[in-house]
Every structure is written in structure tokens, then in C-alpha cells.
Amino acid sequence: MIRFEPRLAPSRVMVYGAPILAVCFTLVAGAMLFSALGYDPLNSLYLFFIQPISDSYGLTELFLKATPLTLCAVGLAVGFRGNVWNIGAEGQLTMGAIVSGAIAVTWYDSTSMFLLPIMIIAGVLGGMAWAAIPAFLKTRFHANEILTSLMLTYVATLFLGYLVNGPLRNPEGFNFPESRMFGDAALLPLLFDESRLHIGALITLFVVLLGWFIMSRTLIGFQVKVVGLTPLAANYAGFNPKKVIWMSLMLGGGLAGLAGMFEVAGPIGQLQPVISPGYGFTAIIVAFLGRLHPIGILLAGTLVALSYLGGETVQMELSLPLAVTGVFQGMLLFFLLACDVLINYRVVLGFKRKAA
Amino acid sequence: MGKLKAVLAAATLALGATAAQAEQTKIGFVYVSPIGDAGYTYQHDLGRKAIEEEFGDKIKVSFVESVAEGPDSERVIMNYAKNGYDMVFATSFGYMNPTLKVAKKFPKVAFEHATGYKRAKNVNTYVARFYEGRYLAGLVAGKMTTSNVIGYVAAFPIPEVVRGINAFTRGIREVNKDAQVRVIWTNSWFDPGKEREAADTLIGQGADVLNMHADSPATIQAAADAGVYAIGYNSDLSKFGPKAQLTSTVTNWAPYYVKRVTEVLEGKWEGNQDTWDGLKEGMVEMAPFNDAVPQDVRDLVEKAKQDIIAGTLHPFAGPINDNEGKERVAAGTTMTDGDLLGFNWYVEGVVGKLPN
Numbered sequence: 001m002i003r004f005e006p007r008l009a010p011s012r013v014m015v016y017g018a019p020i021l022a023v024c025f026t027l028v029a030g031a032m033l034f035s036a037l038g039y040d041p042l043n044s045l046y047l048f049f050i051q052p053i054s055d056s057y058g059l060t061e062l063f064l065k066a067t068p069l070t071l072c073a074v075g076l077a078v079g080f081r082g083n084v085w086n087i088g089a090e091g092q093l094t095m096g097a098i099v100s101g102a103i104a105v106t107w108y109d110s111t112s113m114f115l116l117p118i119m120i121i122a123g124v125l126g127g128m129a130w131a132a133i134p135a136f137l138k139t140r141f142h143a144n145e146i147l148t149s150l151m152l153t154y155v156a157t158l159f160l161g162y163l164v165n166g167p168l169r170n171p172e173g174f175n176f177p178e179s180r181m182f183g184d185a186a187l188l189p190l191l192f193d194e195s196r197l198h199i200g201a202l203i204t205l206f207v208v209l210l211g212w213f214i215m216s217r218t219l220i221g222f223q224v225k226v227v228g229l230t231p232l233a234a235n236y237a238g239f240n241p242k243k244v245i246w247m248s249l250m251l252g253g254g255l256a257g258l259a260g261m262f263e264v265a266g267p268i269g270q271l272q273p274v275i276s277p278g279y280g281f282t283a284i285i286v287a288f289l290g291r292l293h294p295i296g297i298l299l300a301g302t303l304v305a306l307s308y309l310g311g312e313t314v315q316m317e318l319s320l321p322l323a324v325t326g327v328f329q330g331m332l333l334f335f336l337l338a339c340d341v342l343i344n345y346r347v348v349l350g351f352k353r354k355a356a
Numbered sequence: 357m358g359k360l361k362a363v364l365a366a367a368t369l370a371l372g373a374t375a376a377q378a379e380q381t382k383i384g385f386v387y388v389s390p391i392g393d394a395g396y397t398y399q400h401d402l403g404r405k406a407i408e409e410e411f412g413d414k415i416k417v418s419f420v421e422s423v424a425e426g427p428d429s430e431r432v433i434m435n436y437a438k439n440g441y442d443m444v445f446a447t448s449f450g451y452m453n454p455t456l457k458v459a460k461k462f463p464k465v466a467f468e469h470a471t472g473y474k475r476a477k478n479v480n481t482y483v484a485r486f487y488e489g490r491y492l493a494g495l496v497a498g499k500m501t502t503s504n505v506i507g508y509v510a511a512f513p514i515p516e517v518v519r520g521i522n523a524f525t526r527g528i529r530e531v532n533k534d535a536q537v538r539v540i541w542t543n544s545w546f547d548p549g550k551e552r553e554a555a556d557t558l559i560g561q562g563a564d565v566l567n568m569h570a571d572s573p574a575t576i577q578a579a580a581d582a583g584v585y586a587i588g589y590n591s592d593l594s595k596f597g598p599k600a601q602l603t604s605t606v607t608n609w610a611p612y613y614v615k616r617v618t619e620v621l622e623g624k625w626e627g628n629q630d631t632w633d634g635l636k637e638g639m640v641e642m643a644p645f646n647d648a649v650p651q652d653v654r655d656l657v658e659k660a661k662q663d664i665i666a667g668t669l670h671p672f673a674g675p676i677n678d679n680e681g682k683e684r685v686a687a688g689t690t691m692t693d694g695d696l697l698g699f700n701w702y703v704e705g706v707v708g709k710l711p712n
Binding site: 057061064065158161165174175176177181194196263266267268269270272273274275277308309312313315316317319321322 | 384390418419420421422423424425426427428430431432434435436438439449450453461473512513514515543697698699700711
């Protein structure tokens, strides 16, 4: 008989060590997988994890890909801590992209230096407005935010489709569903020449620090955690759960909207029928991989970004199928969860001792 | 130092064993969806296999599948160019601007972009005259329908798709003045669930022949289950409904790919070229007819095919009315390729309004 017995106090070292352990297990299992497929395991792992970031261009691409993931995940993590399950970051991201993109397209010949700051604010507000709907429905009608936020994602992407097929379509684009390219004043400044890494990556770093500060050093951060861990205690303490719901969704929506603005004003440079290849959903994995901690999320976002880049490299170099990216992301999550179980429980062989 | 040299020498020797590879011309393919076993990307992959067969060791071919249109595609194309690839085939419309951005930075790399309209001195575009095959399919559908309701499952209301619907309808009306075409949009290139629903709805509305512009065989399967006819697209889809599929408009990219790769190998490749090949060049083909198609229909289609190849028949030769009765193309004139590129109205015979 194998049983799991809860441990009295999980080791603090292991709580933070588990993600690292999970990465190590993933590497070992990945090596086994590659050799089972008939490829040199070390070379394959090199191609997957090192080759994509072996030059400065690769590094800038890594951070470019990690930026929207990290931004969305930092916002979502606050809600997850407070038991607010915002699954609709993808839609909030799209809404942020739509609102800021609409401004860029409307004033496409503007050279004003205020255009970009206005777009940033508009992106944040767009994401917030979209997240406000689940917040209102939850606080007013007790509607489940998982369902409402998820369904609003589809509404947002269809709305984007309508806009690029109609009002915001490029009048010189042969009726193809795309907006004009944004003017230079509407594009985020690049951090390095010859790269696509833009100033949004720096803002993201700042947001990570801010997120850490809010969660660990402010009253509202404390309230979120208490409401999440023990709703009853929060009630006795007089914390307002509605305030926590609104706060979590506004923060999550605002940051997702900012991520959407960074995508359209950064690497995309126009509005298209699809803005995000699922960043809002992947961010949920990133949030948990990062232990719902902003710094952890930054690391997790970078790691998941690397798994996309690595997946492309092994496709190019070894003709492995795309599924290899998903396999690595899945293994990472699986090993993390497995480690979690072993941190919180101990494996006991034999039958349960009878109480004396 | 001496040791380092020795190591380097050994490494060079090891590489020298594959010296032939260094001489190889490297060609990369970027695919928008999984290769699968039928459909748009599958046909491009057949083209890739054709050049591998044709040129053998002279070339090294690699591909990346399911690359999202937008920032991800720019990175994949960039990585090909950066890693010494000589030629890149970007096979989806949404790769247009990313391809041009990378092409600017790598003037010596040859880029081929499918279905786009922007070119440069090292970027060519190519597209098949699918509409010629659609017209022939229309002749078959017009003859085979008894309910005079014909359904069309379509992806996005972009000119390429509208052109196909119109050519198909022109073919139908050529042989059957009473038949009407009903269109349902799925707003996705690949969504078997939505395509199936759309097909079932059209069958429910009385359609006894279906056509489709989408990437999955769901429409053929729906027709097979309901016992009605359907026409395939991209690939021969008869294995998904041997009795249902009347024929299919098949794209064959192989001759074009072989031609362009030959040019690169011989140093004769040039940019700024636009290719629209059709039945004549073999880029568009018709799949074998279903046994249910009578001989007189086969003869009719064959005759029209030869006329199109000879240039005496054009699916969009005037007079053409739109579906609101307004004359759009006068008798004696034919729509130019430029007109076809921006098609945004339905011809007579299509029911409904184009979404805008």
C-alpha cells in the first residue's frame, strides 16, 4: 500500500526549490524523449534551450515574447491569490489592443509625442473596461467570473474581427482585413537597434516590482491574500470582498490591456484579425509556475517564452513536430505539480497505523 | 592556445565530414497550420517534398508549422535568414509585413510569399488562380443540384475567398439559371466544429451540393452523413466522403517551387515578381470525378477547362451583374487581375450581403 500523509509543515526551501527541481526533471525527461526519438539528447537540449538565446538577437526575442506573458500573469496572480478566477485575460488583452489601436489608426498621420502615452492609457482602460463586466456581474448578481470572463474573450476577438473587416480596415489594402500600419509616433521606441525589443519590456520589469510591492507591503495586498486564504477571517476583520473582486479584476484587466497595447504598438504595428496567439491563456500557466509571486512570474514567463523559441529551433534543425513545444510545457507543469504533492505530503509505505 | 587550435581543428574535421552540407542551399518553409493529412498546408508540404525529391542533396529543407500570423512569424522568418538560409517560403497571407521587414535586413536571401500583394527586390509573391478551378466546380454543381440551393462554407470575407464564391457561382449560373448559392462564414481558416455546423445548417436549408473554402474536411463529412454532394478544396478529400465528393479544386505548388528553387541554385532568381498560375501551368487541378457525375457533365467541364487554358474563356468576362442587379462589368470587357485582387461584391446568384 502506498499512501500520502500530509506533512505538518512543508519545507520552505522546497516550496521555492520545487520549480527549479521541476525544470531539472523536465530536462532529464526531455533528454530521454529525444534519445528515444533517435536524436542526440545533449545536442537536442542545446538546440532547445541554449541555441535560441545564444546571441543578442535571441535574447531580445526572448524578452519580447516574455513581456506579454509576464504582464498578464502578474495581474492574474493577484486575483488568483484572492480567489478571483479571471480566465479572460486574452479578451482583456485584445480589448486593450483594440482601443489603443483605434487611436493609432484614427490619428495615423499624427506626429505628436502625446500619442503614445495616450495609447498606453487607452490600452489599460480598455482592458479594465472589459474586466469590469465580470466584476460587475460577480458583485451584483454573483455570476461566476470564470464563465463570464472566458466568454467575453470570444466577444472581444469577434469585435476585433468586425473592426478590421469594417471601420478600421486599411482603405489602401485591397479589402484585406487589416488596419493601416501605425505611424512612427504610435510605435514604442526600441531598446536596441536591430532588435524588436521595445520600451514595454522595461515597463514590465517595473510592473513586476510594483506588483511585488503591492502584494507584500500594502494593506490592499494583505486584504487580497486574507480574502483568498480565509474568507471568514476576512469577514470578521471587516474586509470588503467586493472591493477585492473589483481590485483584482481591474488590475488583471488593466495589465492585460497594457500587454495588448504593447503588442500592437510594438512588434505588430497594426491591427489584425488576431492579436495574441493565446498569451492570456498561457499566462495562467505562467502565474502558477511562478508561484503567484511577481518575481517568480518573471522567471516563469521567461522560461515559457524560451519553450516557444526552442520549439521553433528544434523544428528548423531537427524537423521535430510542433508538438514538442507543448510536450515540454506539459512536462514542466506536470513535474511542478508532482513536486508540490511531495512537498505537502509524504509517501508512506505500508498500512496506516492504528491509533493507540 | 595550441590546445584550442587542436580542438578547433578536430571540430573542423568533424564538420568537414559533412562539408558537402556547407555547400547545400538551405530552404525554409513557414506554415500557418499543422501539416495534417489534407488541406492548405498539406499541399504546400507536398511542394516541399517535391523539391526535396528533385534536388536531393543539393538542398537542405526545413519547415516550421503552426506559426501564428504576426510577431511569431517575423521571428521564425528572421531565424531562417540569420541562420544562413538562402530561400524562405512564407506560405500565408498574414506573413506579408513580417516577410518584408526581414527581407529588408537580408537583401541576399530570396523570399517567396504566398497570396500577398507587397513585393520587394528580394521578395516575390505567388498565388494560384483558384477561381478557375472554382468555376469548373460550379459547372459540376449547377448540373448536379436538384434543389437549386447550393451551400458554401467560407472562412473570411476577404477578396480571395469572395473571388472563389463568385467564380463558383458564375460556373453554376452558366449551366443553371435557377440555382442560388448560400454562404456561411466561419471566421476561421481551420475550425472543424464550426465548419461542420455551417455545413449542417446549409443542408438544413435545402442545399444538396456544398462547396467550401476552409481547411478541414468537415464539410465533406457533413455531406457524406446527410447523403448530399460536396466539392473539396486544396486537396482531394474523397477519402473523407467517397460518395459525397463530386470533385475537388486542388492546388499543386510543386511546379512553381521547383522552378524557383532551380533559379536560386543557378543564381538566376529575381525578386519583384508576381505569379498567378492556374489551370494552364498546372498550379490548379481538378480531382478525379465521382462516379455519379455523368459523361456529358465531364465533357462540359473538360471543354471549359481547355477554353480557360487556351484563354478563350474567362470566368469573369462581362457582362456581370452584382447580386443587387447592378451591372458591374460591361459586355465585352473582362475584369483585370487588379479588380480580382480587391473583389468585395457578390455576383448575381449569391444570396445575401457581404459582411462589411
